[in-house]
Amino acid sequence: xxxxxxxxxxxxxxxxxxxxxxxxxxxxxQLAAYYDLPAPYLAKQLQALxxxxxxxxxxxxxxxxxxxxAAKDITMLQIVEAxxxxxxxxxxxxIRQQGRGGLTPDECQETCPLARTMAEAHTAWRASLxxxxxxxxxxxxxxxxxxxxxxxxxx
Amino acid sequence: xxxxxxxxxxxxxxxxxxxxxxxxxxxxxQLAAYYDLPAPYLAKQLQALxxxxxxxxxxxxxxxxxxxxAAKDITMLQIVEAxxxxxxxxxxxxIRQQGRGGLTPDECQETCPLARTMAEAHTAWRASLxxxxxxxxxxxxxxxxxxxxxxxxxx
Ligand code: FES
Ligand code: FES
Numbered sequence: 001x002x003x004x005x006x007x008x009x010x011x012x013x014x015x016x017x018x019x020x021x022x023x024x025x026x027x028x029x030q031l032a033a034y035y036d037l038p039a040p041y042l043a044k045q046l047q048a049l050x051x052x053x054x055x056x057x058x059x060x061x062x063x064x065x066x067x068x069x070a071a072k073d074i075t076m077l078q079i080v081e082a083x084x085x086x087x088x089x090x091x092x093x094x095i096r097q098q099g100r101g102g103l104t105p106d107e108c109q110e111t112c113p114l115a116r117t118m119a120e121a122h123t124a125w126r127a128s129l130x131x132x133x134x135x136x137x138x139x140x141x142x143x144x145x146x147x148x149x150x151x152x153x154x155x
Numbered sequence: 156x157x158x159x160x161x162x163x164x165x166x167x168x169x170x171x172x173x174x175x176x177x178x179x180x181x182x183x184x185q186l187a188a189y190y191d192l193p194a195p196y197l198a199k200q201l202q203a204l205x206x207x208x209x210x211x212x213x214x215x216x217x218x219x220x221x222x223x224x225a226a227k228d229i230t231m232l233q234i235v236e237a238x239x240x241x242x243x244x245x246x247x248x249x250i251r252q253q254g255r256g257g258l259t260p261d262e263c264q265e266t267c268p269l270a271r272t273m274a275e276a277h278t279a280w281r282a283s284l285x286x287x288x289x290x291x292x293x294x295x296x297x298x299x300x301x302x303x304x305x306x307x308x309x310x
Contacts, residue, residue, distance in 0.1 A: 001156050003244045011269045012250055036254030076272055089158045089244075095167055099191030101307050113295040114166045117231055121283035128276035140268040152256050 001089050006045045007080055009037055013046065014054065014079050016153065018071040018134045019146040025064030026153055034153050045083060052082035071138060077129035090118035156244050161200045162235055164192055168201065169209065169234050171308065173226040173289045174301040180219030181308055189308050200238060207237035226293060232284035245273035 013031045020026065028046055032039035046065050049055045056068040067074060092115035096103050111119075138146075168186045175181065183201055187194035201220050204210045211223040222229065247270035251258050266274075293301075 001158050001239055001242075001244045003156050003246075005246070005248070007245060007273075008247060008250055008269070011273075015269065016256075032254075034254050034256040035250050036257075037250070076269075076276075080273075084156055087156075089156045090162060091158070091160070092163060093160070095163055095190050095192070099187075099189050101171075101189040101304065102191075113292050114163070114170065114231075117284070117287045117292070118162075118166075118235075121231075121280045124283040125276045125280040128279040129272070132272045137268050137272070149256065 003080065003084055006041070007083050009035065009042055010045050010049055010083050011076070011079055013042070013065075014049065014067070014074065014134055015137050016149055017055065017065060017067050018074075018138055019141075019149045020066060020153075021150075024150070024154075025058055025062070025066045027064040030064070030153055049079065049082045052078065054078055054082055067134075070135070072133050072135035074134045075130050076132045076134075076137075077126055079134075080129060088119060088122040090115070090122065092118070158235065158239055161196070162238050164190065164197055165200050165204055165238050166231070166234055168197070168220075169204065169222070169229065169289055170292050171304055172210065172220060172222050173229075173293055174296075174304045175221060175308075176305075179305070179309075180213055180217070180221045182219040185219070185308055204234065204237045207233065209233055209237055222289075225290070227288050227290035229289045230285050231287045231289075231292075232281055234289075235284060243274060243277040245270070245277065247273070 012035060016031065016034065017026060028043035029039050031037070031046070032042045046055060047057070050057045050065070050068075053068055054074055055065045057063070057065055092112060094108065094112070096112055097105065097108055167190060171186065171189065172181060183198035184194050186192070186201070187197045201210060202212070205212045205220070208223055209229055210220045212218070212220055247267060249263065249267070251267055252260065252263055
C-alpha cells in the first residue's frame with residue numbers, strides 16, 4: 001500500500017501557494033525550483049489539482065497557479081485524492097461466492113464482514129485527513145514563513 | 156494506494172481456519188479449493204502468515220495450517236500487515252530541505268506538519284483494524300457457518 005512520491009510534492013506546493021497573497025500566482029517552474037523537483041512532471045500533478053478544483057491556473061506571461069478557494073476550505077484528503085484517486089486500498093472480489101465453499105448471491109445480500117471492516121478502516125483514514133485543512137498546516141509554520149517563502153519563490 | 160489481491164484471500168482463509176476445532180488443520184490445497192484460488196500462490200501467503208506467528212503449520216500426511224492462537228487474539232491488522240508489511244503508505248523524503256526553498260536541518264528538528272498529519276491518518280487506519288479480531292468476524296457469521304465450513308473444507 002503506497003501513495004505516489006508526488007503526494008509529498010503536491011502537499012508542499014499547495015501549502016506554499018497558500019502562503020501567497022490573494023492576487024499572486026506561482027508557476028510550475030518556480031515551484032519546481034523551490035523544491036528541486038522535475039518541472040514537467042510537477043506541472044502534470046499541479047494540473048491534476050486544477051482539474052480537481054483545488055488550484056486554479058491562469059495563463060499569460062504572469063500566469064501560474066494559485067489556490068482555487070480559501071486554505072481553510074481545502075482538506076488534506078482533497079489534495080491526496082486529487083493525486084491518487086479516491087479508490088479504497090482494499091478491493092473485495094466476493095471470494096465468499098467462489099469455489100467449493102461458495103455462498104449463493106442470496107446468502108450474500110449483506111456486505112461481507114471482512115469487507116465492511118476494511119471499508120471502515122478506510123473511512124477512518126479519510127476522516128482523519130478531512131479534519132485537517134491547509135489553513136491548519138499554515139498555522140503550524142513559524143510566523144516568518146510566508147514572507148520567506150514569497151521572497152524565495154518569487155525572487 | 157492498493158492492497159494486494161491476496162489480502163482478501165488470507166483474511167478469508169484465516170476466518171475459515173478460525174472455524175475449525177482445536178486439533179484440526181486444513182491444507183493450502185483444501186483452502187484453495189474452498190475459495191477457487193491458485194494453490195501454490197495461496198500457499199506462499201499462508202507461509203507469510205505462519206512466519207508472522209498468526210498461523211502454525213504442521214507437516215506430515217495429516218498436516219496443514221491452523222491458527223497459532225485464539226481467534227480473539229488475532230486482529231485484522233496483524234493479518235493485513237503479514238501480507239502487505241507495516242510500512243506507512245505515505246513516505247516523507249524531507250523535500251522541505253531541498254531546492255531553493257530548502258530549510259536547514261536545524262529548522263527541521265520537528266516532524267513536518269504534513270508528514271505528521273499523514274502519519275496520524277495511518278495511525279487511525281491501524282487503530283480501526285486493531286479494534287476488530289477474527290473472533291469479532293466469526294460472531295457475525297450465521298450460526299450454522301462453522302458446521303458447513305468444516306464439512307465442505309474437510310469433505
Ligand atoms: S467476500 Fe470479499 S471480503 Fe469477504
Ligand atoms: S518534508 Fe516530507 S512531508 Fe513535509
